Amino acid sequence: REEVKHYRNANNISVVGRRIPDPVRSFEQFxxxxxxxxxxxxxxxxxxxxxxxxxxxxxxxxxxxxxxxPTGSGKTAAFMIPIIHHLKGPQKQGFRVLILxxxxxxxxxxxxxxxxxxxxxxxxxxxxxxxxxxLNQYGPKSNKKYDILITTPNRLCYxxxxxxxxxxxxNIQWLIIDEADKLFEEGSRSFREQLQQILQACDNKEKxxxxxxxxxxxxxxxxxxxxxxxxxxxxxxxxxx
Ligand code: ADP
Ligand code: ADP
Ligand code: MG
Numbered sequence: 480r481e482e483v484k485h486y487r488n489a490n491n492i493s494v495v496g497r498r499i500p501d502p503v504r505s506f507e508q509f510x511x512x513x514x515x516x517x518x519x520x521x522x523x524x525x526x527x528x529x530x531x532x533x534x535x536x537x538x539x540x541x542x543x544x545x546x547x548x549p550t551g552s553g554k555t556a557a558f559m560i561p562i563i564h565h566l567k568g569p570q571k572q573g574f575r576v577l578i579l580x581x582x583x584x585x586x587x588x589x590x591x592x593x594x595x596x597x598x599x600x601x602x603x604x605x606x607x608x609x610x611x612x613x614l615n616q617y618g619p620k621s622n623k624k625y626d627i628l629i630t631t632p633n634r635l636c637y638x639x640x641x642x643x644x645x646x647x648x649x650n651i652q653w654l655i656i657d658e659a660d661k662l663f664e665e666g667s668r669s670f671r672e673q674l675q676q677i678l679q680a681c682d683n684k685e686k687x688x689x690x691x692x693x694x695x696x697x698x699x700x701x702x703x704x705x706x707x708x709x710x711x712x713x714x715x716x717x718x719x720x
Contacts, residue, residue, distance in 0.1 A: 490529040496711035500536040503527065509535055511564045518596045519556070528553035529715045535560050543707040544689040545659075545700060548715035554691045555592045558655050563597045565652065566626060573623040574605075574646075576653045577681065579632055581661040583608075586629045589657065593627060602626045607634045614638065617646040632662070632673040639680050648680040652687065659690040659699045671702070 483501050487494065492502060503509055506516045506527060527535065530548035537544050538561035548554055562576050580586040586606050593604050603625040607613045617625075617638065628635075638645040654677070656662060662670045688707050692699055695714060703710055 491716050492533045493714045500540050502532040514599050518598050531557045533713050537711050543687050543710050545703040546713045547692045547695050550693045559596045569601050571623045572650045574628045575650050576627045577651050578629040578655040581658045590629050614645050636673050651681040654688045656690045660692040660694045660696040663699050
């Protein structure tokens with residue numbers, strides 16, 4: 480226990496919550512499939528960053544998480560590694576993971592990282608680019624051959640508002656909210672309404688939520704405490720950075 484405490488301190492990791500999994504020291508200790516480790520090494524990554532050391536074991540255990548760590552600290556891989564592990568391979572059940580980003584540029588970057596880290600698994604990783612194409616692509620008659628959706632919230636809500644909805648989210652197992660501080664920022668009321676609409680569509684009882692943020696934002700923390708049972712909070716660096 481003391482040793483874990485020291486290791487967290489040495490990595491500037493602070494945690495709040497119950498039964499928090501220990502941080503790991505190496506990619507090997509994640510205990511995930513060798514192919515994921517190989518893909519990480521192909522990216523030139525030698526060891527996990529502090530947020531990866533602590534957030535990955537938490538998400539691998541299926542716990543809900545609010546993670547705050549500075550820009551550039553490797554938050555994308557911190558959620559991609561567990562997602563790729565949980566999804567195992569492609570299926571025809573419709574989207575199983577939904578990643579919300581504040582901008583289309585970030586959605587594309589996140590898709591690229593997802594493609595790199597899941598190489599060899601043939602996941603269908605979609606971003607909603609042309610809304611008119613999307614209107615016909617994901618409806619009730621589609622073949623459901625897609626696994627991961629990365630998008631800004633507006634477009635997704637536009638599809639959900641169609642009658643009947645032009646996209647189904649009933650099989651979503653993981654909802655990742657990236658750059659949560661940005662999404663909850665000005666116009667925050669409207670994101671919160673969008674998030675309610677999205678959560679209504681993600682009606683799988685087993686669904687888990689994970690939020691990532693560069694800054695510690697009280698409105699985000701408050702939302703997480705209210706809406707995410709068993710929440711673990713992880714902060715890397717200064718709490719008020
Ligand atoms: P954040 O979302 O925290 O701003 P990113 O996920 O965009 O950070 O990662 C920032 C940069 O660090 C990217 O270029 C990414 O490829 C790189 N990176 C991620 N994880 C590692 C790692 N374990 N070792 C080295 N570089 C990494
Ligand atoms: P952001 O990137 O800021 O989230 P989006 O591009 O997702 O914004 O969408 C902005 C708004 O415009 C949303 O209300 C969305 O439904 C609508 N929209 C986006 N693209 C189209 C399109 N090609 N045709 C019609 N409506 C669109
Ligand atoms: Mg990021």
